[in-house]
Amino acid sequence: RFGLGYNEANGDAGGEDTALISRFRLNIDADAYTDGGVQFSARVRLQADDDPEINEQNSATLNGARFSAIYQGFRLDVGNVSGAFDASDAYFGFEPGLEAFTGQYAAVDYDFLEYSSTGSGANAVAAFYTGPNFLVGGSYDPDEVTGNDRWDISAQYTFADAYTLYVGYGENDNDQSLLIGVLTADFDRFTVNAFLGDEDLNLAPGAEDTDGTVYGLSAGFDVGTATQIVASYGSGSGDADTEAYAVGFVHDLGGGVALKGGIGSEGPRNGSSSTVGDLGVLFNF
Amino acid sequence: RFGLGYNEANGDAGGEDTALISRFRLNIDADAYTDGGVQFSARVRLQADDDPEINEQNSATLNGARFSAIYQGFRLDVGNVSGAFDASDAYFGFEPGLEAFTGQYAAVDYDFLEYSSTGSGANAVAAFYTGPNFLVGGSYDPDEVTGNDRWDISAQYTFADAYTLYVGYGENDNDQSLLIGVLTADFDRFTVNAFLGDEDLNLAPGAEDTDGTVYGLSAGFDVGTATQIVASYGSGSGDADTEAYAVGFVHDLGGGVALKGGIGSEGPRNGSSSTVGDLGVLFNF
Amino acid sequence: RFGLGYNEANGDAGGEDTALISRFRLNIDADAYTDGGVQFSARVRLQADDDPEINEQNSATLNGARFSAIYQGFRLDVGNVSGAFDASDAYFGFEPGLEAFTGQYAAVDYDFLEYSSTGSGANAVAAFYTGPNFLVGGSYDPDEVTGNDRWDISAQYTFADAYTLYVGYGENDNDQSLLIGVLTADFDRFTVNAFLGDEDLNLAPGAEDTDGTVYGLSAGFDVGTATQIVASYGSGSGDADTEAYAVGFVHDLGGGVALKGGIGSEGPRNGSSSTVGDLGVLFNF
Numbered sequence: 001r002f003g004l005g006y007n008e009a010n011g012d013a014g015g016e017d018t019a020l021i022s023r024f025r026l027n028i029d030a031d032a033y034t035d036g037g038v039q040f041s042a043r044v045r046l047q048a049d050d051d052p053e054i055n056e057q058n059s060a061t062l063n064g065a066r067f068s069a070i071y072q073g074f075r076l077d078v079g080n081v082s083g084a085f086d087a088s089d090a091y092f093g094f095e096p097g098l099e100a101f102t103g104q105y106a107a108v109d110y111d112f113l114e115y116s117s118t119g120s121g122a123n124a125v126a127a128f129y130t131g132p133n134f135l136v137g138g139s140y141d142p143d144e145v146t147g148n149d150r151w152d153i154s155a156q157y158t159f160a161d162a163y164t165l166y167v168g169y170g171e172n173d174n175d176q177s178l179l180i181g182v183l184t185a186d187f188d189r190f191t192v193n194a195f196l197g198d199e200d201l202n203l204a205p206g207a208e209d210t211d212g213t214v215y216g217l218s219a220g221f222d223v224g225t226a227t228q229i230v231a232s233y234g235s236g237s238g239d240a241d242t243e244a245y246a247v248g249f250v251h252d253l254g255g256g257v258a259l260k261g262g263i264g265s266e267g268p269r270n271g272s273s274s275t276v277g278d279l280g281v282l283f284n285f
Numbered sequence: 286r287f288g289l290g291y292n293e294a295n296g297d298a299g300g301e302d303t304a305l306i307s308r309f310r311l312n313i314d315a316d317a318y319t320d321g322g323v324q325f326s327a328r329v330r331l332q333a334d335d336d337p338e339i340n341e342q343n344s345a346t347l348n349g350a351r352f353s354a355i356y357q358g359f360r361l362d363v364g365n366v367s368g369a370f371d372a373s374d375a376y377f378g379f380e381p382g383l384e385a386f387t388g389q390y391a392a393v394d395y396d397f398l399e400y401s402s403t404g405s406g407a408n409a410v411a412a413f414y415t416g417p418n419f420l421v422g423g424s425y426d427p428d429e430v431t432g433n434d435r436w437d438i439s440a441q442y443t444f445a446d447a448y449t450l451y452v453g454y455g456e457n458d459n460d461q462s463l464l465i466g467v468l469t470a471d472f473d474r475f476t477v478n479a480f481l482g483d484e485d486l487n488l489a490p491g492a493e494d495t496d497g498t499v500y501g502l503s504a505g506f507d508v509g510t511a512t513q514i515v516a517s518y519g520s521g522s523g524d525a526d527t528e529a530y531a532v533g534f535v536h537d538l539g540g541g542v543a544l545k546g547g548i549g550s551e552g553p554r555n556g557s558s559s560t561v562g563d564l565g566v567l568f569n570f
Numbered sequence: 571r572f573g574l575g576y577n578e579a580n581g582d583a584g585g586e587d588t589a590l591i592s593r594f595r596l597n598i599d600a601d602a603y604t605d606g607g608v609q610f611s612a613r614v615r616l617q618a619d620d621d622p623e624i625n626e627q628n629s630a631t632l633n634g635a636r637f638s639a640i641y642q643g644f645r646l647d648v649g650n651v652s653g654a655f656d657a658s659d660a661y662f663g664f665e666p667g668l669e670a671f672t673g674q675y676a677a678v679d680y681d682f683l684e685y686s687s688t689g690s691g692a693n694a695v696a697a698f699y700t701g702p703n704f705l706v707g708g709s710y711d712p713d714e715v716t717g718n719d720r721w722d723i724s725a726q727y728t729f730a731d732a733y734t735l736y737v738g739y740g741e742n743d744n745d746q747s748l749l750i751g752v753l754t755a756d757f758d759r760f761t762v763n764a765f766l767g768d769e770d771l772n773l774a775p776g777a778e779d780t781d782g783t784v785y786g787l788s789a790g791f792d793v794g795t796a797t798q799i800v801a802s803y804g805s806g807s808g809d810a811d812t813e814a815y816a817v818g819f820v821h822d823l824g825g826g827v828a829l830k831g832g833i834g835s836e837g838p839r840n841g842s843s844s845t846v847g848d849l850g851v852l853f854n855f
Contacts, residue, residue, distance in 0.1 A: 035824030254320030539605030
């Protein structure tokens with residue numbers, strides 16, 4: 001994907017507010033199937049990113065490998081894996097912009113287990129089970145270096161063919177935790193996510209207040225057959241929590257190519273916000 | 286490609302004059318086509334090079350990505366791109382040797398925008414239009430870090446089915462510029478390029494004189510159906526300009542494999558020159 | 571491949587004794603064939619490894635390239651190559667465990683030319699000739715930086731359809747040398763290797779004694795059609811030589827997937843040994 005990005009805060013900080021933005025991502029996947037029907041997979045990702053603060057780009061890099069054993073609805077991931085928040089579409093909702101620069105989760109500060117596209121990632125274990133209208137999962141990431149082990153679990157249930165409820169919970173050995181619930185309602189051309197949660201960051205006295213309730217909304221509306229308008233809003237109860245909103249669009253050009261863009265605002269809830277926006281082309285191959 | 290390389294100057298500098306030379310280059314290309322017929326492409330190059338001064342080799346690396354939008358004769362490149370000199374065959378002419386170790390451009394010192402095979406490259410924009418017998422192009426490379434933006438433009442025209450005239454011009458924010466003209470004449474088995482230009486490097490007082498007129502010649506002659514003899518000469522009017530000449534051959538072994546080699550001399554125009562040469566096999570896959 | 575590894579010595583040294591272990595290895599091969607029937611090949615390996623001492627994993631890396639010219643039974647390798655020991659199956663014998671963590675060669679300390687999977691490797695030359703029941707090979711690795719050139723040669727002969735004798739010899743400019751002989755006997759479901767050699771490490775006075783005779787045994791036994799039991803033992807005459815033994819198994823799950831595991835003990839011959847073991851899944855794709 002490539003395009004133009006605008007970030008007022010980068011410019012204010014002495015860098016460039018407008019930059020050529022781009023990302024090249026190639027998944028290198030390998031699969032093998034036992035006679036008993038178990039699928040073993042491995043993935044390494046090759047990714048090249050831009051560096052928008054100085055309007056330059058970086059060389060492509062390889063990340064840490066993820067290994068999977070998959071049997072019917074069950075999936076075990078080992079290595080550089082996604083945890084129970086990161087693996088969930090409901091957690092992220094609709095993210096406006098070519099770069100999906102914000103979303104309903106904007107105020108969340110808890111550091112849950114995420115797949116790393118450009119680094120070695122964790123050496124963790126995650127397991128997921130997908131049933132006819134539900135999904136459960138969990139992960140455990142031992143951290144030998146700092147001793148800060150973390151784990152998370154989630155469950156998702158779809159009912160009445162239109163509503164999906166997701167609940168996720170994670171905590172780590174630093175006495176931090178995150179509880180998130182997302183209710184998704186999916187009507188014909190309109191889909192909306194309501195996002196509500198609570199995080200306990202075990203903040204040191206005098207630290208910036210980013211703790212407490214987090215909440216957000218995101219929605220998508222199909223305009224005609226090839227265009228979708230998306231919007232998101234996220235904030236939290238902490239005085240220093242990030243508050244962000246944005247609106248964007250996706251226009252399908254066919255053949256795996258889409259024109260995407262968005263514009264919004266982000267900043268501390270009780271501070272000055274800055275404008276962000278981008279516009280460009282995303283293509284899958 | 287791999288073979289043996291000889292460089293007298295490396296030996297004189299305390300390194301190795303003879304080394305096993307090699308290069309592995311793999312382009313990772315990705316393409317998508319919109320319903321409207323626009324092609325979007327992305328390329329990352331994986332390359333492993335030798336380090337002939339110590340006769341060792343380096344691990345393979347990935348470079349910065351190039352993104353392209355192509356529609357009929359028009360091409361837009363973004364990211365790690367070639368500028369209007371680098372994208373032109375006429376500028377380079379015939380380059381003798383397995384490693385194309387010299388060419389008619391030997392005395393050019395201006396640093397124009399080039400595609401980087403092993404680094405992140407520029408984050409620039411280049412556009413080209415190819416017509417029935419002409420080609421125009423240009424590039425712009427903003428450099429936020431040092432403030433030395435640069436741009437270049439070129440035009441090429443083929444006439445009488447045998448002659449091609451190329452003119453390129455580039456300048457940067459350091460008040461440096463380069464103007465190059467190349468006339469190519471293509472007769473049945475013999476092709477010759479005449480290269481003439483002028484560069485203004487805005488040299489500091491007392492700096493080595495590498496400024497002024499640059500000139501060169503290169504030619505290729507087909508001996509039989511599978512063998513070509515190539516030669517090049519390049520020099521300039523500056524006292525410290527590089528002067529280099531070489532002769533080489535290419536022998537096609539079929540299946541994308543060619544035996545290539547060359548021998549020549551290079552050094553400052555008013556100084557001592559040293560011998561360079563190589564011999565080896567190039568194969569495409 | 572991925573699984574669980576146990577290494578008592580890592581735990582004793584303040585690290586982790588048990589770790590998630592994994593390796594992702596992808597060979598990027600390129601081939602071209604001349605009209606005369608010569609095959610030219612190049613290989614770069616992409617590999618991601620774990621870091622079991624801290625139970626984390628590393629990002630994938632690219633290694634140095636290997637270039638080959640192959641014509642009938644003759645093969646010439648240039649660049650990051652395997653020498654005459656490294657290229658031989660007989661030298662390695664059966665190596666128990668998912669990670670092949672030990673083998674009959676456990677006491678060998680001589681540093682012969684090896685293919686590097688994660689580094690740039692040597693810039694060396696190796697040649698091999700394979701006949702109907704024999705194989706000869708040799709390599710030469712010039713080292714310009716430290717001046718420690720090294721070379722090795724080997725010959726292997728199969729007789730009576732069941733016995734294979736391998737002899738390899740290597741030396742370097744530091745007056746170190748290694749001579750190894752391996753006799754392999756292959757009976758229906760049972761294969762055994764006897765390993766005997768001598769190394770001269772030109773040790774400094776007072777250095778730990780790892781010199782002298784090296785010896786070992788390894789064997790494999792097929793239990794049914796899909797399972798093999800393997801075992802190895804290696805030791806040497808030096809007081810500080812490593813002594814290691816292990817037993818393991820391989821169970822084929824079909825489709826290129828195998829369950830592998832092993833357990834053993836290793837340590838200095840006259841010192842305390844520690845337990846090592848692993849269990850996991852290997853899959854080829």
